[in-house]
Amino acid sequence: MDPATLSKEKSVGSENGSEQSFGSCGSEEKNLFEYFGCVFHLGVNSIGHEYCHARFLLIRGKYVEMYKRDPHENPGIKPIRKGVVGPTLMVEEVGRRKVRGDKDVYVLRFYNRLDEEKKGEIACSTAGDARKWMEAFDHAKQQAEYELSEGGSSRNKLNMDNEINLEGHRPRVRRYAHGLKKLIRIGQGPDALLRQSSHLAASAGTDGFFDREVGDVIEAHEWKCVRTVNGVRIFEDVAVSQNEKNVLVKSAAVLDASADTAFEVILNLDRHQRYEWDMLTGDLELIDSFDGHIDVVYGTYDPKYLTRWHSKRDFVFSRQWFRGQDGTYTSTWEIRDLNTSMGSNAPKCLVTQMLEIPSAGWFKWKKSHFSKFEKSVPYALLGQLAGLKEYISANPAVKYESTTTVVHSKFTQVSISNGENGHEEETQAHEEFYDAIAGDSSSSSEEESDDDEEVDHKDGNVKLRNVSWAITSLTKKRASATKKELDTNATFTEIDPSQFNGSLHKEKDEKDTNCWTSPSGMGFMIRGKSYLKDNTKIMGGEPLLKLLAVDWFKVDKSVDRIALHPKCLVQSEAGKKLPFILVINLQVPAKPNYSLVLYYAADRPLNKNSLLAKFVDGSDMFRDARFKLIPSIVEGYWMVKRAVGTKACLLGKAVTCKYFKQDNFMEIDVDIGSSSVARGVIGLVLGYVTSLVVDLAILIEAKEEEELPKYILGTVRLNRIKPESAVHLDV
Numbered sequence: 071m072d073p074a075t076l077s078k079e080k081s082v083g084s085e086n087g088s089e090q091s092f093g094s095c096g097s098e099e100k101n102l103f104e105y106f107g108c109v110f111h112l113g114v115n116s117i118g119h120e121y122c123h124a125r126f127l128l129i130r131g132k133y134v135e136m137y138k139r140d141p142h143e144n145p146g147i148k149p150i151r152k153g154v155v156g157p158t159l160m161v162e163e164v165g166r167r168k169v170r171g172d173k174d175v176y177v178l179r180f181y182n183r184l185d186e187e188k189k190g191e192i193a194c195s196t197a198g199d200a201r202k203w204m205e206a207f208d209h210a211k212q213q214a215e216y217e218l219s220e221g222g223s224s225r226n227k228l229n230m231d232n233e234i235n236l237e238g239h240r241p242r243v244r245r246y247a248h249g250l251k252k253l254i255r256i257g258q259g260p261d262a263l264l265r266q267s268s269h270l271a272a273s274a275g276t277d278g279f280f281d282r283e284v285g286d287v288i289e290a291h292e293w294k295c296v297r298t299v300n301g302v303r304i305f306e307d308v309a310v311s312q313n314e315k316n317v318l319v320k321s322a323a324v325l326d327a328s329a330d331t332a333f334e335v336i337l338n339l340d341r342h343q344r345y346e347w348d349m350l351t352g353d354l355e356l357i358d359s360f361d362g363h364i365d366v367v368y369g370t371y372d373p374k375y376l377t378r379w380h381s382k383r384d385f386v387f388s389r390q391w392f393r394g395q396d397g398t399y400t401s402t403w404e405i406r407d408l409n410t411s412m413g414s415n416a417p418k419c420l421v422t423q424m425l426e427i428p429s430a431g432w433f434k435w436k437k438s439h440f441s442k443f444e445k446s447v448p449y450a451l452l453g454q455l456a457g458l459k460e461y462i463s464a465n466p467a468v469k470y471e472s473t474t475t476v477v478h479s480k481f482t483q484v485s486i487s488n489g490e491n492g493h494e495e496e497t498q499a500h501e502e503f504y505d506a507i508a509g510d511s512s513s514s515s516e517e518e519s520d521d522d523e524e525v526d527h528k529d530g531n532v533k534l535r536n537v538s539w540a541i542t543s544l545t546k547k548r549a550s551a552t553k554k555e556l557d558t559n560a561t562f563t564e565i566d567p568s569q570f571n572g573s574l575h576k577e578k579d580e581k582d583t584n585c586w587t588s589p590s591g592m593g594f595m596i597r598g599k600s601y602l603k604d605n606t607k608i609m610g611g612e613p614l615l616k617l618l619a620v621d622w623f624k625v626d627k628s629v630d631r632i633a634l635h636p637k638c639l640v641q642s643e644a645g646k647k648l649p650f651i652l653v654i655n656l657q658v659p660a661k662p663n664y665s666l667v668l669y670y671a672a673d674r675p676l677n678k679n680s681l682l683a684k685f686v687d688g689s690d691m692f693r694d695a696r697f698k699l700i701p702s703i704v705e706g707y708w709m710v711k712r713a714v715g716t717k718a719c720l721l722g723k724a725v726t727c728k729y730f731k732q733d734n735f736m737e738i739d740v741d742i743g744s745s746s747v748a749r750g751v752i753g754l755v756l757g758y759v760t761s762l763v764v765d766l767a768i769l770i771e772a773k774e775e776e777e778l779p780k781y782i783l784g785t786v787r788l789n790r791i792k793p794e795s796a797v798h799l800d801v
Contacts, residue, residue, distance in 0.1 A: 165362015198330025694722025
């Protein structure tokens with residue numbers, strides 16, 4: 071069976087069209103999605119041999135079934151695996167891998183965060199399909215969480231914890247996929263459960279995790295179009311002065327294809343295909359791959375069209391790519407889908423190719439009207455985009471059809487019973503499958519519900535209000551946030567910064583390095599009061615919480631609950647007197663491991679009805695859906711800036727976050743190493759960290775009108791940190 075040829079679309083229900091009942095909590099009519107398509111099931115059999123089987127996967131609501139063949143074409147066929155998606159399911163995008171000798175697939179890894187021994191893998195033919203399946207599983211998980219929030223029996227809540235690990239209930243696959251760990255969760259949020267229509271392949275709508283069109287950081291680049299060649303615009307970053315050693319240039323064009331298609335073409339090393347669009351690097355050979363997102367490539371090129379030299383040249387380079395939570399692919403290329411909601415269903419994407427070249431040569435080219443520039447390697451690289459654009463336009467068949475399909479484009483009304491005995495037979499069947507695709511775990515926090523998800527029917531365009539208006543409103547916003555989030559009737563506590571010292575010192579002046587400071591929030595864009603109506607974003611104001619200190623620790627292994635350590639300032643006498651302290655422990659995977667610990671304090675107790683109080687006292691599901699970070703590389707290598715990006719990220723959806731509340735503090739342990747993509751980005755950052763100035767903003771996501779305008783919880787600027795300065799922490 072060729073998985074690339076299987077693609078179906080069908081309304082949910084039985085073969086005769088009657089609707090089927092799934093789920094067992096609540097008596098109301100609920101809406102469920104259903105997805106199906108072909109995947110590869112990867113694993114290790116009982117004698118240690120790896121296998122890769124083509125399988126048909128179906129997701130209906132929170133239930134998952136795996137078949138050997140398409141059940142729509144083979145009525146009566148029984149699933150070989152089936153089970154429930156529950157709140158503790160974790161999904162990680164592993165990246166690209168070769169199977170069956172030479173076939174490239176994109177792997178998704180599953181595990182139970184309460185029992186990492188239960189794990190498994192599926193793979194897809196394209197990166198786009200992998201993304202769509204992640205969204206499908208996220209919908210299933212949100213369906214499970216939604217049902218929990220609506221109520222139900224304790225028995226059913228326990229069954230919800232039986233999660234997929236694809237380990238297989240048959241003895242011959244008991245040793246399935248040992249050694250796989252961690253997660254990255256990317257997909258649509260709980261609002262998708264309430265929409266009236268949806269499509270798995272949709273790429274232009276808002277997704278609850280990101281705002282697509284505009285970043286959440288005010289950019290320092292100022293791009294000016296300096297030339298147009300064959301429909302491709304060439305830009306120069308004019309914010310860079312002529313005194314700088316290098317200058318950033320980029321080419322940009324709109325392609326009549328999805329971002330997934332463009333990415334597949336660019337990544338493809340097939341010589342015959344590359345000859346049709348790539349004049350410079352058409353002869354490429356893969357030497358090695360690492361971590362699913364890094365390739366080492368050897369190539370040759372013939373410079374006779376560029377210079378008077380006719381001998382061929384060869385080169386070796388590494389290419390590293392990331393896919394953001396908004397579906398944007400980032401490397402030296404950036405590929406993102408465009409909103410095509412203006413009446414056209416044809417996919418379009420914006421592709422940019424960025425280079426850093428010596429500024430002296432660039433300015434000479436400009437002065438000589440680009441005559442020599444057109445005979446240079448940088449020009450040939452920028453011109454690759456023109457070839458790519460023409461190649462895709464001339465080859466409609468290259469626009470790969472997805473092997474993954476939404477079963478229908480509307481919600482199905484599914485009757486849900488509240489009786490425990492009514493679905494006992496169905497429940498038992500799924501409990502039996504627990505060995506194959508469910509996890510036996512229970513946690514009080516997982517039984518709590520998240521009732522605060524919102525529905526956003528707007529498109530992806532984000533409007534930015536007038537800057538002067540935003541600046542004049544900063545003081546008012548700070549006062550408003552303080553009034554809403556902190557108890558203004560309580561006694562004010564004076565915070566004396568001299569009483570709190572971390573291992574990383576505070577910045578003394580602008581020339582100081584290996585230090586920290588707390589910038590204002592004016593460099594970040596956050597949701598305004600009318601965001602739910604017009605998607606307006608405004609400049610952030612002063613942070614609600616004061617940054618007391620920063621610790622930069624070196625540890626033998628990742629340390630949770632670091633606030634309980636005797637050397638932590640939270641345990642000091644001054645720390646115990648503060649009304650509230652928020653501890654952010656960023657666990658950095660490296661050799662050795664590091665912990666960057668940020669301590670934020672409030673000068674008053676929290677308002678019990680505030681969003682921050684709901685976050686502190688809420689369930690882990692609520693916290694994961696609201697804990698947000700906006701990164702910004704203020705100064706540093708452009709490739710690092712591109713990898714880190716400027717989009718706000720819901721950390722609980724991207725990496726593993728653990729929450730601990732005690733006395734007057736709350737600690738959030740952020741395991742950056744729990745995501746292969748995050749590990750790749752942080753590895754790149756650590757390589758240049760001594761030359762980087764990094765700004766971070768911490769927020770609690772506002773999703774209801776009464777929670778707006780959003781405010782910045784805290785900020786930090788890290789100035790050219792030296793890894794060797796980290797203090798060893800004994801635990």
